[in-house]
Amino acid sequence: MNSLYHHRHGGQVEPGDDRRQFLDFSVNISPLFPFDAPPAIDQAAMQAYPSIDGRGVREFYTRRFALDDASVLAMNGAIEGIYLLPRALGIRRILLLSPSFYEYGRAARMAGAETGALQLSPEEGFALPPIGKLADELDGFDAFFLANPNNPTGTRFPPEITMALASRFPDKWFFVDEAFVQFLPDFPAVSLMQAVQAFPNIVVVHSLTKFYALPGLRLGALVAHPDTIRKLYDFKEPWTLNAVAEGVARELAVCEGYEMALMDLMTSERYRIVSALSEMPELHVAGGAANFFLIEWRGGCSIDLMFAHLLQQGIRVRDCRNFAGLEEKYFRFAIRTRGENDVLLDAFRTVPEMTTGG
Numbered sequence: 001m002n003s004l005y006h007h008r009h010g011g012q013v014e015p016g017d018d019r020r021q022f023l024d025f026s027v028n029i030s031p032l033f034p035f036d037a038p039p040a041i042d043q044a045a046m047q048a049y050p051s052i053d054g055r056g057v058r059e060f061y062t063r064r065f066a067l068d069d070a071s072v073l074a075m076n077g078a079i080e081g082i083y084l085l086p087r088a089l090g091i092r093r094i095l096l097l098s099p100s101f102y103e104y105g106r107a108a109r110m111a112g113a114e115t116g117a118l119q120l121s122p123e124e125g126f127a128l129p130p131i132g133k134l135a136d137e138l139d140g141f142d143a144f145f146l147a148n149p150n151n152p153t154g155t156r157f158p159p160e161i162t163m164a165l166a167s168r169f170p171d172k173w174f175f176v177d178e179a180f181v182q183f184l185p186d187f188p189a190v191s192l193m194q195a196v197q198a199f200p201n202i203v204v205v206h207s208l209t210k211f212y213a214l215p216g217l218r219l220g221a222l223v224a225h226p227d228t229i230r231k232l233y234d235f236k237e238p239w240t241l242n243a244v245a246e247g248v249a250r251e252l253a254v255c256e257g258y259e260m261a262l263m264d265l266m267t268s269e270r271y272r273i274v275s276a277l278s279e280m281p282e283l284h285v286a287g288g289a290a291n292f293f294l295i296e297w298r299g300g301c302s303i304d305l306m307f308a309h310l311l312q313q314g315i316r317v318r319d320c321r322n323f324a325g326l327e328e329k330y331f332r333f334a335i336r337t338r339g340e341n342d343v344l345l346d347a348f349r350t351v352p353e354m355t356t357g358g
Contacts, residue, residue: 034258056246077218078207088235154287
């Protein structure tokens with residue numbers, strides 16, 4: 001197997017695995033589902049011909065977020081947009097956060113761009129440095145790719161910083177991955193989707209995978225100034241979204257009840273989990289602004305033994321040691337339903353080291 005993919009993604013099921021045997025806290029998707037799914041996919045939907053440009057997905061964005069249709073480019077998941085941007089915009093040198101999502105750097109390198117890393121410090125809570133230092137770090141780069149909230153650190157960054165930098169450096173691109181932004185309590189104010197009209201050099205990468213629990217359908221979009229969208233269309237492959245995905249996207253635009261229920265769950269469970277973890281000094285919350293927590297393991301036993309204990313309890317979490325800067329003792333888990341979260345918290349409490357004091 002290519003070394004790039006040596007670490008299995010938490011959501012993957014290997015031959016012989018039974019997904020029902022595990023509570024999977026390793027994938028950061030909503031534990032609820034937004035509408036009643038039919039027992040089988042409708043044959044008519046399977047046979048329908050999709051639009052060449054993912055019109056159904058674009059309609060979701062224009063309806064749900066009140067965006068200009070010309071500012072939305074439908075994508076087969078956010079990952080298509082991540083790989084399209086450096087290639088289509090001719091990026092030569094791009095500044096990335098570290099730790100952050102691996103695919104930003106790989107997409108840049110595949111487009112022939114050089115990458116640089118802005119190291120986020122655990123001592124500073126993985127926060128961005130002051131804007132003056134950011135401006136200095138951008139010297140020599142023609143693009144900056146960041147995520148808000150950041151994955152896997154679970155930290156959030158003020159959108160005003162991105163806008164200030166975009167205003168100061170109109171010749172540089174600012175790509176902002178907002179895959180988890182809908183989980184923030186002050187969404188949509190914290191999103192930059194509405195700001196792209198005033199900032200032609202900002203591009204928002206958005207995904208429907210996490211918030212709407214639809215990783216298998218690959219739904220997302222790039223949101224940018226219409227001039228940028230027209231440029232991106234020249235490089236985007238046609239027919240990358242299927243008719244089933246388009247139909248589901250239209251349904252999502254009227255899921256207000258689901259969205260409210262999910263945010264109520266996230267708010268209450270985030271507070272409850274933080275409170276419970278505060279009584280477990282072995283588990284230090286390093287970040288938790290979105291629907292997941294980055295945890296630094298401070299126990300006396302190895303983190304591998306702790307993982308083995310969780311597996312014995314039928315629980316998976318996301319080992320984060322393959323992220324640059326998190327190589328020794330970090331892992332991530334998602335917020336799920338109250339009962340499922342109780343199972344995880346009880347498993348943490350029964351790690352042998354934590355019950356014996358050894």
